[in-house]
Amino acid sequence: MNQHISFIDKGTITSAKGFQAGATFAGMKTFAPEKYDLGIVCSTRPCTCAGAFTQNEVRSFSIRITEENVRKGNLRAVVANSGIANAVVGDPGRKDALEMARLAAQHLGLQPDQMGVLSTGLIGVELPMALIRSALPKIKLTETGGPQFARCIMTTDTAPKEAAVAYPSSQRTITIGGVAKGSGMIHPDMATMLSVLGTDAAVEAGFLRQALKSAVDRSFNMISVDGDTSTNDTVLLLANGAAGGPAIAAGSPEAALFQEALDQLCLHLAKAIVRDGEGASKLFEVRVEGARSQAEARMAARTISNSNLVRTAVHGNDPNWGRIVAALGRSGARVEEERLSLYVNDVCIMEGGLPIPFFKDAVIQQMRQPEVTFRVHLGLGDAVATAWGCNLSEAYVTFNSAYTT
Amino acid sequence: MNQHISFIDKGTITSAKGFQAGATFAGMKTFAPEKYDLGIVCSTRPCTCAGAFTQNEVRSFSIRITEENVRKGNLRAVVANSGIANAVVGDPGRKDALEMARLAAQHLGLQPDQMGVLSTGLIGVELPMALIRSALPKIKLTETGGPQFARCIMTTDTAPKEAAVAYPSSQRTITIGGVAKGSGMIHPDMATMLSVLGTDAAVEAGFLRQALKSAVDRSFNMISVDGDTSTNDTVLLLANGAAGGPAIAAGSPEAALFQEALDQLCLHLAKAIVRDGEGASKLFEVRVEGARSQAEARMAARTISNSNLVRTAVHGNDPNWGRIVAALGRSGARVEEERLSLYVNDVCIMEGGLPIPFFKDAVIQQMRQPEVTFRVHLGLGDAVATAWGCNLSEAYVTFNSAYTT
Numbered sequence: 001m002n003q004h005i006s007f008i009d010k011g012t013i014t015s016a017k018g019f020q021a022g023a024t025f026a027g028m029k030t031f032a033p034e035k036y037d038l039g040i041v042c043s044t045r046p047c048t049c050a051g052a053f054t055q056n057e058v059r060s061f062s063i064r065i066t067e068e069n070v071r072k073g074n075l076r077a078v079v080a081n082s083g084i085a086n087a088v089v090g091d092p093g094r095k096d097a098l099e100m101a102r103l104a105a106q107h108l109g110l111q112p113d114q115m116g117v118l119s120t121g122l123i124g125v126e127l128p129m130a131l132i133r134s135a136l137p138k139i140k141l142t143e144t145g146g147p148q149f150a151r152c153i154m155t156t157d158t159a160p161k162e163a164a165v166a167y168p169s170s171q172r173t174i175t176i177g178g179v180a181k182g183s184g185m186i187h188p189d190m191a192t193m194l195s196v197l198g199t200d201a202a203v204e205a206g207f208l209r210q211a212l213k214s215a216v217d218r219s220f221n222m223i224s225v226d227g228d229t230s231t232n233d234t235v236l237l238l239a240n241g242a243a244g245g246p247a248i249a250a251g252s253p254e255a256a257l258f259q260e261a262l263d264q265l266c267l268h269l270a271k272a273i274v275r276d277g278e279g280a281s282k283l284f285e286v287r288v289e290g291a292r293s294q295a296e297a298r299m300a301a302r303t304i305s306n307s308n309l310v311r312t313a314v315h316g317n318d319p320n321w322g323r324i325v326a327a328l329g330r331s332g333a334r335v336e337e338e339r340l341s342l343y344v345n346d347v348c349i350m351e352g353g354l355p356i357p358f359f360k361d362a363v364i365q366q367m368r369q370p371e372v373t374f375r376v377h378l379g380l381g382d383a384v385a386t387a388w389g390c391n392l393s394e395a396y397v398t399f400n401s402a403y404t405t
Numbered sequence: 406m407n408q409h410i411s412f413i414d415k416g417t418i419t420s421a422k423g424f425q426a427g428a429t430f431a432g433m434k435t436f437a438p439e440k441y442d443l444g445i446v447c448s449t450r451p452c453t454c455a456g457a458f459t460q461n462e463v464r465s466f467s468i469r470i471t472e473e474n475v476r477k478g479n480l481r482a483v484v485a486n487s488g489i490a491n492a493v494v495g496d497p498g499r500k501d502a503l504e505m506a507r508l509a510a511q512h513l514g515l516q517p518d519q520m521g522v523l524s525t526g527l528i529g530v531e532l533p534m535a536l537i538r539s540a541l542p543k544i545k546l547t548e549t550g551g552p553q554f555a556r557c558i559m560t561t562d563t564a565p566k567e568a569a570v571a572y573p574s575s576q577r578t579i580t581i582g583g584v585a586k587g588s589g590m591i592h593p594d595m596a597t598m599l600s601v602l603g604t605d606a607a608v609e610a611g612f613l614r615q616a617l618k619s620a621v622d623r624s625f626n627m628i629s630v631d632g633d634t635s636t637n638d639t640v641l642l643l644a645n646g647a648a649g650g651p652a653i654a655a656g657s658p659e660a661a662l663f664q665e666a667l668d669q670l671c672l673h674l675a676k677a678i679v680r681d682g683e684g685a686s687k688l689f690e691v692r693v694e695g696a697r698s699q700a701e702a703r704m705a706a707r708t709i710s711n712s713n714l715v716r717t718a719v720h721g722n723d724p725n726w727g728r729i730v731a732a733l734g735r736s737g738a739r740v741e742e743e744r745l746s747l748y749v750n751d752v753c754i755m756e757g758g759l760p761i762p763f764f765k766d767a768v769i770q771q772m773r774q775p776e777v778t779f780r781v782h783l784g785l786g787d788a789v790a791t792a793w794g795c796n797l798s799e800a801y802v803t804f805n806s807a808y809t810t
Contacts, residue, residue, distance in 0.1 A: 055735070056734035056735045058733065087727075088758065089760075090757075090758055122727065123730065308713070308801075308805075309805060312802055312806040313806065315802065316805070322492075322527065322529050325463050325528065326461065328463065329461035354494070355493070355494075392806075393806075394799040394803055396717075397717050397801070400717035
């Protein structure tokens with residue numbers, strides 16, 4: 001990490017200048033009725049925006065409207081609810097998302113097409129608009145409201161996920177803050193990942209889109225809790241220039257620094273989601289090196305991190321490298337067995353396609369750490385990718401099967 | 406099912422005329438030392454052959470030799486061991502597989518390149534050739550030895566998988582018999598599926614290959630226990646013509662009947678594997694209809710049947726259709742939400758993209774059956790595909806994580 005970039009103590013989305021947030025309780029989270037379930041985050045000044053959205057063919061209406069407003073370049077504020085995903089409900093879903101945008105815009109003195117709408121929760125249930133209509137005007141936005149907003153998007157997350165990074169740039173300090181939620185799935189169909197990021201840097205819109213895509217590809221797109229992509233996944237980034245200075249453009253030294261700070265923030269939030277994965281107690285990292293291409297390195301790292309057999313081995317602290325090699329082999333990446341090497345936390349357990357006799361208790365000891373790294377070297381090229389997964393536990397199965405019966 | 410095709414009582418690979426089999430105990434299955442672990446099945450007459458092999462980039466040496474002999478069209482017998490996969494062991498793996506073929510050929514009075522070699526078990530461990538050398542000559546082949554062979558390929562399977570179908574054809578009865586093993590994975594890296602099929606029909610080699618590919622694509626390739634493809638998956642089919650009559654050629658009425666009988670047998674064995682999946686107590690079927698193409702129907706059916714969230718819902722008898730729709734949406738198949746319909750055992754729970762209010766207890770009752778069918782209609786075309794999966798249980802996690810520690 002660049003020495004000039006640092007994480008801010010208790011950082012959140014409102015750590016960046018010119019952002020306000022707040023939340024309230026409308027009554028949508030029956031499983032946690034005491035908690036915030038409706039909130040807003042807003043830039044106090046015009047800003048540029050970028051977004052990344054689920055690739056699922058089935059998408060929440062909230063996402064479709066948000067994506068349209070991001071595409072127009074209009075986004076300046078986000079209204080979010082948890083408890084209900086506003087997905088697979090037919091045309092009422094579209095009307096409800098539009099009304100949420102209109103109500104929130106009214107409350108903020110903005111236009112509806114400056115709003116993003118985020119929803120997370122049950123699929124197939126309509127939003128209770130009467131509750132939302134009466135609760136929304138109660139949201140009080142403040143410059144310290146980030147933690148409220150971080151809580152209002154939680155479903156079965158056991159902890160809020162928020163952070164901010166800052167770095168000096170010319171006479172200024174640039175801050176990027178953000179919040180995220182992960183997938184708990186104690187309640188069904190909550191496999192939703194949402195993140196809202198805000199920066200007080202002025203950033204040229206084209207570069208902002210490119211920077212967000214790059215950061216998301218290395219962070220949120222490289223984590224997996226259970227391989228099920230939700231209908232609502234969204235990452236939004238607003239850049240309002242409140243820190244002052246000229247807009248950051250692609251190719252400049254400022255752009256490189258901004259990219260690295262954004263990467264660090266996204267990675268931090270993404271890892272927090274995996275660590276809090278449903279039933280999970282352990283984060284593991286899969287680093288694939290020496291692949292023929294970036295695409296193959298990514299496929300290999302993601303396939304290994306998402307293998308049920310690898311994940312149960314991590315759960316049992318079992319240095320079971322045969323499972324890693326089998327997952328690698330089916331990933332779609334080119335593999336030449338006699339060039340393969342494999343390391344557990346830097347202990348080499350296989351080289352040149354051959355197992356190395358290792359002292360098993362020592363490697364089990366390595367596996368017992370709360371974070372474990374598997375490093376696979378393919379020996380075929382220069383491409384590298386890293387993915388993160390969590391252990392698959394009995395608790396995951398119990399939580400996800402004990403719902404109705 | 407065609408009324409002329411019937412399953413034979415206690416059918417197995419040696420139900421087809423002109424096949425002999427036998428097995429012995431060499432000492433490779435330390436987790437079940439009292440069981441057969443080395444066996445042979447052999448056609449007593451020349452035959453045509455076809456094979457289907459794992460697509461994993463990392464492959465057992467046993468497979469590579471078998472595939473080569475199938476490609477040459479030479480295969481007439483198969484020697485198989487369980488307990489050790491002969492995978493990821495470097496060059497000794499090649500030498501050992503060749504020696505197994507040589508020893509078995511000698512025992513049978515055949516040439517080594519007429520042998521297939523199948524191995525299933527631990528990855529990364531060398532075959533104990535001293536044990537195999539002394540045990541192999543003890544194998545006694547008989548025309549009733551099929552059940553012995555079915556047992557010698559078992560690893561953590563709780564029951565042998567064997568069956569045979571027969572149908573009349575002109576003056577003759579054609580029989581196709583087969584054995585298979587599934588993936589228990591109590592012991593790690595045993596995720597191996599093997600099947601050997603034999604028929605006394607005379608079948609032209611080109612059509613035999615085509616028929617096996619077609620049958621495997623609809624059966625073994627449509628099941629999933631945990632999404633992890635093994636390094637050793639193999640299906641072999643030998644056709645020796647012992648029933649008499651001219652060779653079956655593509656495009657004939659005899660070919661269609663043979664195909665259907667082969668499909669039925671493969672489907673029966675494939676479903677037996679899923680039903681005996683590690684930790685599984687329940688088989689479920691996912692039938693996708695109305696897809697734009699066969700490829701999309703297959704992707705959709707397989708993605709749903711392999712989703713951890715769908716599998717835990719089945720485990721909990723939870724009619725949680727949101728998870729099915731979310732898995733469908735990420736499958737890669739084209740989906741238009743407003744055309745979707747969904748049925749649980751013929752009870753419609755969603756139509757035109759909208760949930761239908763259903764009496765939940767009645768659907769839970771449906772889900773409690775030992776076999777459950779989810780039928781998804783995409784409303785976009787005519788393509789249909791069916792896949793099979795099993796419930797994901799706490800026992801699966803416990804078995805697969807409780808190995809070394």
